Amino acid sequence: MDKLKIKRLVPYMARNVQSLPRVGMLTVISLFGWMAVAVIFPSTTEACTNAQSCGNNYEVNEVFFGSGGGYGYGAGANSTCSSSYCADEALGETTVGNTQGGLFQAWAGFNTFRTPSLTFVVNSGNINIGKLTPTSTGTATTLFAVQTYLASGYSIMTDSSPPQNGGYTMQTPISAVSSTQGSEQFGINLVANTVPAALSGVSANPTCATTGFCNMSTVTVNSNYDQQNKYYYPSSGVDTLVNVSSSNSLINYTVSYIYNISVTTPGGTYNFNQVLVATSTF
Amino acid sequence: MHNRLLALKRYAYLTISLVFGATATGLVFLTSTANAAGQVQNRSIEMSSSVPSATGVTYLISFKAATTTTIGGIAVDICNDTPIVGSTTCVYPTGFSWGSATPTIASGTVDYNSASPYSGGTASAVWGFPEAFVGGGGANYQTLFACDATAANCTGTTSTISVTSGQYIYFTVTGVTNPSTANTPFYARIVTFDTVADLISATTGYLPTADRTSTTRPATFTGEVDYGGVALSTANTVSITATVMEQLTFCDSGPNGGGTNPITSYCAGTLTTPSITIGNGGTPSVLSFTADYGGYIFTQATTNASHGIVVNMKKTGTQTCGGLSSDGSTCGIPASSGTSSGQPTPAVITAGTAGIGLCVQPGTGVTATSPYSGTCTGVPPAGSNNPPSTDQVGMNDTTYASLTNLESAYGSQLYSSASTLNSANNVLEFIATASATTPPGIYTASYTLVATGTF
Numbered sequence: 001m002d003k004l005k006i007k008r009l010v011p012y013m014a015r016n017v018q019s020l021p022r023v024g025m026l027t028v029i030s031l032f033g034w035m036a037v038a039v040i041f042p043s044t045t046e047a048c049t050n051a052q053s054c055g056n057n058y059e060v061n062e063v064f065f066g067s068g069g070g071y072g073y074g075a076g077a078n079s080t081c082s083s084s085y086c087a088d089e090a091l092g093e094t095t096v097g098n099t100q101g102g103l104f105q106a107w108a109g110f111n112t113f114r115t116p117s118l119t120f121v122v123n124s125g126n127i128n129i130g131k132l133t134p135t136s137t138g139t140a141t142t143l144f145a146v147q148t149y150l151a152s153g154y155s156i157m158t159d160s161s162p163p164q165n166g167g168y169t170m171q172t173p174i175s176a177v178s179s180t181q182g183s184e185q186f187g188i189n190l191v192a193n194t195v196p197a198a199l200s201g202v203s204a205n206p207t208c209a210t211t212g213f214c215n216m217s218t219v220t221v222n223s224n225y226d227q228q229n230k231y232y233y234p235s236s237g238v239d240t241l242v243n244v245s246s247s248n249s250l251i252n253y254t255v256s257y258i259y260n261i262s263v264t265t266p267g268g269t270y271n272f273n274q275v276l277v278a279t280s281t282f
Numbered sequence: 283m284h285n286r287l288l289a290l291k292r293y294a295y296l297t298i299s300l301v302f303g304a305t306a307t308g309l310v311f312l313t314s315t316a317n318a319a320g321q322v323q324n325r326s327i328e329m330s331s332s333v334p335s336a337t338g339v340t341y342l343i344s345f346k347a348a349t350t351t352t353i354g355g356i357a358v359d360i361c362n363d364t365p366i367v368g369s370t371t372c373v374y375p376t377g378f379s380w381g382s383a384t385p386t387i388a389s390g391t392v393d394y395n396s397a398s399p400y401s402g403g404t405a406s407a408v409w410g411f412p413e414a415f416v417g418g419g420g421a422n423y424q425t426l427f428a429c430d431a432t433a434a435n436c437t438g439t440t441s442t443i444s445v446t447s448g449q450y451i452y453f454t455v456t457g458v459t460n461p462s463t464a465n466t467p468f469y470a471r472i473v474t475f476d477t478v479a480d481l482i483s484a485t486t487g488y489l490p491t492a493d494r495t496s497t498t499r500p501a502t503f504t505g506e507v508d509y510g511g512v513a514l515s516t517a518n519t520v521s522i523t524a525t526v527m528e529q530l531t532f533c534d535s536g537p538n539g540g541g542t543n544p545i546t547s548y549c550a551g552t553l554t555t556p557s558i559t560i561g562n563g564g565t566p567s568v569l570s571f572t573a574d575y576g577g578y579i580f581t582q583a584t585t586n587a588s589h590g591i592v593v594n595m596k597k598t599g600t601q602t603c604g605g606l607s608s609d610g611s612t613c614g615i616p617a618s619s620g621t622s623s624g625q626p627t628p629a630v631i632t633a634g635t636a637g638i639g640l641c642v643q644p645g646t647g648v649t650a651t652s653p654y655s656g657t658c659t660g661v662p663p664a665g666s667n668n669p670p671s672t673d674q675v676g677m678n679d680t681t682y683a684s685l686t687n688l689e690s691a692y693g694s695q696l697y698s699s700a701s702t703l704n705s706a707n708n709v710l711e712f713i714a715t716a717s718a719t720t721p722p723g724i725y726t727a728s729y730t731l732v733a734t735g736t737f
Binding site for chain 1 (some may be wrong): 324325326327328329330331332333364365366464465467469510511512513514515516517518519520521522523524525526527528529531548584585586587588702703704705737
């Protein structure tokens with residue numbers, strides 16, 4: 001049997017077990033009580049390739065229980081794939097999402113993919129704040145969104161010098177501070193703000209863009225950037241903004257920027273080209 | 283086989299009912315820490331920049347070994363389609379390059395240690411003489427081989443490292459060029475090999491010779507130890523532009539009623555006409571040859587000129603000299619300075635020697651210019667209209683060889699700053715005296731002050 005189509009025959013299936021030696025006894029064990037199950041085939045020679053988990057003597061891939069549905073697979077009469085497309089079925093799918101313990105995490109649902117992924121989208125476009133004065137605060141916001149799958153988490157870093165005007169670099173606070181007009185300040189945060197008023201209603205806390213696999217309790221915004229109405233940016237330009245300790249569906253982050261100048265802030269055009277880097281650990 | 287599956291079915295039903303009771307749902311198992319031998323854990327590639335097409339980017343490749351064994355080489359393949367190791371295609375991410383045919387592994391090391399590269403741990407050992415080359419996309423440099431070898435392309439004398447499961451292996455590649463499409467994920471496939479020979483094998487290695495100019499990849503490799511996929515992503519750069527206008531605020535004033543500076547921050551306050559009468563304070567206030575007399579003008583400068591300002595004083599009126607004139611042409615009380623090499627210098631005015639001079643008492647960030655840089659108090663002594671007789675003054679007019687005198691096109695420089703100023707107060711202290719032969723009359727002079735910022 002080149003392609004094992006257990007799915008159509010039994011109410012559970014293991015995918016990609018066809019490469020394992022079909023000897024010994026099929027055993028189903030519980031790893032997390034009722035939460036999880038693993039299909040184990042004794043194996044001593046096969047490479048552990050493309051599995052979500054494996055050992056010297058076993059390999060675990062995606063495991064299926066339920067009345068219908070599943071991730072597109074295979075070829076032949078029972079395949080849900082054509083040469084160009086695979087159908088992901090959702091019949092009877094009752095539970096979706098992620099659970100994890102100290103050593104393992106699990107994604108529930110039929111339509112789970114076995115490919116690690118990282119989606120990182122930063123809104124493009126050039127923002128022109130316009131003229132800054134010592135008696136006003138320049139503000140701006142931008143959005144970025146991150147989604148990971150089969151990951152133990154991700155971090156978002158900023159790696160860009162503060163706004164620069166020729167050889168002059170705008171001053172930044174040494175810790176998260178309130179916006180103060182007349183004092184030279186450049187800072188950012190990632191939460192909903194009310195001061196300056198211009199950020200009220202346009203700044204926001206990190207939010208799930210979609211329901212389902214989104215667990216905001218795993219999202220930790222660096223303390224310098226998670227205080228309402230307080231702003232910070234490192235003079236070095238390099239800092240971690242966000243750490244997330246699990247896979248998540250798309251989470252939207254809103255970055256708020258403030259610009260304050262003093263009477264001695266050198267005249268000219270200040271450019272800030274912020275490079276955000278997402279690093280996911282799988 | 284069908285019977286076998288039916289048997290499996292029965293067995294599974296039984297077991298499931300025992301283990302799960304009535305409820306079951308679909309689950310995908312993942313390992314989040316080292317536990318699955320073969321698949322490297324905690325694997326990541328940190329980019330120093332996510333900007334599309336950025337060059338000179340540094341990639342920090344890090345993962346935990348899944349197997350306790352020896353490792354002779356590491357393949358890191360950059361693909362656009364999937365991170366799954368063993369996939370038989372690897373689509374080239376447009377624009378990506380490891381940088382050259384011999385990519386640079388920073389510091390020449392492949393480190394392995396129980397501490398992660400982020401924890402600052404010191405490597406317990408160093409993989410010396412790593413070399414790397416690329417293949418798979420022709421000139422695209424999408425596949426990197428790292429190995430411990432004494433010659434390029436993983437040749438020469440090679441050696442292995444011994445790692446234990448759970449140890450971090452990490453190395454940094456510099457000079458990488460990111461894919462050119464913004465906000466787009468791409469993937470890395472990481473495979474470790476037991477020996478260099480297995481890594482670079484022309485037939486059974488990660489990238490057999492036949493695949494080195496194509497997107498084809500073998501499904502299996504001889505000598506594979508561990509493997510893992512990583513997802514990365516490019517992203518747009520956030521560009522914000524703000525403008526700060528060049529500004530210069532400069533003002534001057536005579537004293538207030540109390541004889542002190544009336545100018546408050548940013549040239550606010552109740553300023554008075556900068557017109558002073560120098561004399562003994564009587565009615566009328568007159569000069570004599572027995573004493574020095576003084577008067578004060580206050581100036582203030584605020585500017586964001588990053589290279590500072592200069593403030594010049596220029597004579598106005600019809601007289602052809604810089605001092606005080608009673609007839610509008612000659613200076614009966616001339617400009618007074620010391621002299622050094624024909625140039626005016628600060629000096630004390632001697633009572634009875636007719637002359638007028640000026641000293642600048644500079645504020646924060648301001649430097650007075652010779653001959654106005656003498657020692658002076660800048661404020662009248664208590665109970666007196668007259669400055670101390672020891673104050674040094676000067677006045678640069680055509681009497682001296684200087685080309686930048688009071689009569690020149692831009693006047694004589696009084697003071698300057700090297701950078702921005704915030705409400706810097708600068709006092710102009712004038713001192714004058716008459717001689718015993720100075721003709722009586724009303725002696726006057728008019729000057730203008732010009733502030734110039736360099737931004």
